[in-house]
């Protein structure tokens with residue numbers, strides 16, 4: 774660190790990287806061991822809703838009672854994108870014009886739900902097989918961007934603040 778507190782080596786995440794990292798953080802709450810996904814819905818750099826793949830409210834989780842596999846897919850959970858949309862709905866949040874930051878390329882059903890909810894841009898860093906998402910996004914004029922996976926570590930930089938002591 775220099776005398777005036779400037780540390781040139783410090784990496785400050787750009788906005789897209791920041792929201793993708795939040796999506797990764799949301800995925801930590803996922804309860805289906807077959808895949809952990811996260812989704813963050815954002816408008817004007819404002820987080821509108823977050824979601825991860827998990828069971829319906831009050832229902833048992835895959836990681837407690839096992840997956841419910843139908844045609845090779847676990848159907849017990851709602852996917853991250855659907856749960857984020859549902860969270861917005863419960864709180865009366867309008868999603869028109871928002872951007873969806875998702876850890877994985879949405880499945881076909883989630884892609885359709887995002888489009889119908891008014892999402893205009895989708896940003897992902899990782900793929901998902903067996904999806905028509907790209908085709909539906911293109912048909913509906915939803916922008917799709919693939920960005921590199923952000924750093925998987927969270928850097929909580931307590932050392933830089935003399936007034937805050939890290940635990941000993």
Ligand SMILES: [Zn+2]
Pocket residue numbers: 804805806807835839840841847848849850
């Ligand atoms: Zn499952």
Ligand SMILES: [Zn+2]
Pocket residue numbers: 852853854879880881882883884
């Ligand atoms: Zn899905």
